[in-house]
Amino acid sequence: MQTKKEKNRNETSRQTFIESYINDKRKNKSPTFKISPEPVVKWAGGKRGLIEQYSRYFPSNFNYYFEPFFGGGAVFFHLSSLGLIKKAKISDINSELINMYIVIRDNVEELIFELKSGKYYNDKEQYYKIRAEEPNDPVLRAARLIYLNHTCFNGLYRVNKKGKFNVPYGRYPKDVKIFDENNLREVMLSLQNVEITVEDFEESVKEAKKGDFVYFDPPYAPLTKTADFTSYTKEGFGENEQKRLAEVFRQLCDKGCYVMESNSSAQIIKDLYSEFNIITVRAKRYINSDPSGRKGVDELLILSPNLLESA
Numbered sequence: 001m002q003t004k005k006e007k008n009r010n011e012t013s014r015q016t017f018i019e020s021y022i023n024d025k026r027k028n029k030s031p032t033f034k035i036s037p038e039p040v041v042k043w044a045g046g047k048r049g050l051i052e053q054y055s056r057y058f059p060s061n062f063n064y065y066f067e068p069f070f071g072g073g074a075v076f077f078h079l080s081s082l083g084l085i086k087k088a089k090i091s092d093i094n095s096e097l098i099n100m101y102i103v104i105r106d107n108v109e110e111l112i113f114e115l116k117s118g119k120y121y122n123d124k125e126q127y128y129k130i131r132a133e134e135p136n137d138p139v140l141r142a143a144r145l146i147y148l149n150h151t152c153f154n155g156l157y158r159v160n161k162k163g164k165f166n167v168p169y170g171r172y173p174k175d176v177k178i179f180d181e182n183n184l185r186e187v188m189l190s191l192q193n194v195e196i197t198v199e200d201f202e203e204s205v206k207e208a209k210k211g212d213f214v215y216f217d218p219p220y221a222p223l224t225k226t227a228d229f230t231s232y233t234k235e236g237f238g239e240n241e242q243k244r245l246a247e248v249f250r251q252l253c254d255k256g257c258y259v260m261e262s263n264s265s266a267q268i269i270k271d272l273y274s275e276f277n278i279i280t281v282r283a284k285r286y287i288n289s290d291p292s293g294r295k296g297v298d299e300l301l302i303l304s305p306n307l308l309e310s311a
Contacts, residue, residue, distance in 0.1 A: 036081050037186040040104065040146065040179075041097075042155030043072035045220060047262065050299075051078050053281045057307050059258045062213035064088065068201035069217045070097070076215075080190040089195040091204040094157070096145050096165075098198045103142035105191035108184050110139045115179050120147040122176050127151050127169045150178045202248050210256030218245055220264035220299075239268065246272040249302070259304040269300055277303040 039048060047054070051074060058079065065088035067076055079085050092098050103111050120130070120143065131148060135141050149155055152167040160166045197204065201216065208214050219237040245261075252259045253276070263269045270278065279301040 035186050035189045037077040037190040038183050039072035039074050039077060040187055041072050041149040044156055046072040047074040047217065050281055050283055054301060057260065057303055059213055059307060062211060062258055064212040066205050066208050066212060066214040068204040071217060077190060087193050089204065091197045091199040093198065093200060095198045096141060098196055099138055100142040100145050101191060101196050103138050104184060104188050105196065107139055108188040111142050112181050112184060114139055114143045120178050122151050122172055122174050124169045131165060146179055150176060201245065205248065205252060208252055208255065208257050213258040214252050216245065216261040218263065221266040221269050223264055223266050242268060243272065253304040258307050260307060261302040263300050263302065265298045265300050273302045277305065277308050279303065
């Protein structure tokens with residue numbers, strides 16, 4: 001365990017690096033400093049392709065930003081690149097994912113050093129070897145997650161009932177890019193004033209107040225009985241959780257928060273949010289094992305009343 005003196009020294013070193021990186025970025029790219037982070041991991045249901053459809057509904061100004069169900073964080077990184085996020089709290093029930101973001105925020109250079117070690121290359125045997133590992137060190141855990149995400153089947157994150165990652169090896173070109181060194185540093189900068197927690201969504205947003213922006217991107221309600229995908233964590237996310245989320249959405253609206261949620265077009269979602277503004281957006285699906293099944297699908301964007309007023 002680190003002593004207080006060691007923690008202070010590491011924090012000073014981190015702040016010195018951040019200042020140096022920002023100064024170099026200003027000098028080499030633009031006198032006006034601007035970060036441009038992008039998602040580090042591919043995530044089932046990721047929102048990168050929907051940002052253009054969402055953007056007209058984002059509030060132009062808000063206080064604190066909250067995002068449970070953080071996943072790949074496409075919305076957060078987009079808002080960060082626009083300079084809209086002052087302070088934020090991001091959370092997820094997936095402890096491996098949250099560990100990765102904490103490592104990027106606090107120890108990005110150690111993570112980059114590990115990823116460049118020569119261990120993380122695209123090979124089936126190496127994939128299953130690394131998948132079987134259970135490192136305790138936070139940096140090794142973060143590197144393992146990034147590697148598995150970029151070499152597993154369709155970038156899925158799925159666990160069995162014991163909480164073990166069980167996605168098979170994917171078929172990618174041997175030279176597939178495992179990580180982007182520059183983007184990891186951009187993401188590091190975007191996370192500097194961000195609280196990052198492993199937390200249930202309801203607990204995560206308890207402190208949200210009027211003028212804060214809360215974005216929910218939960219595991220989607222299935223459109224059919226055979227389309228259920230709730231193995232993101234071993235606990236799953238079923239109908240009762242969808243109902244609890246709808247109640248939290250309602251409570252946040254009553255507080256005067258800006259609230260936005262993405263979900264499927266399942267009838268249960270339409271019923272749960274019938275009193276709110278529901279926008280239909282067209283999304284592409286990439287996780288179907290049959291390429292012919294990767295077609296566009298209608299999804300719902302649910303908005304608090306004040307979001308339409310500010311649009």
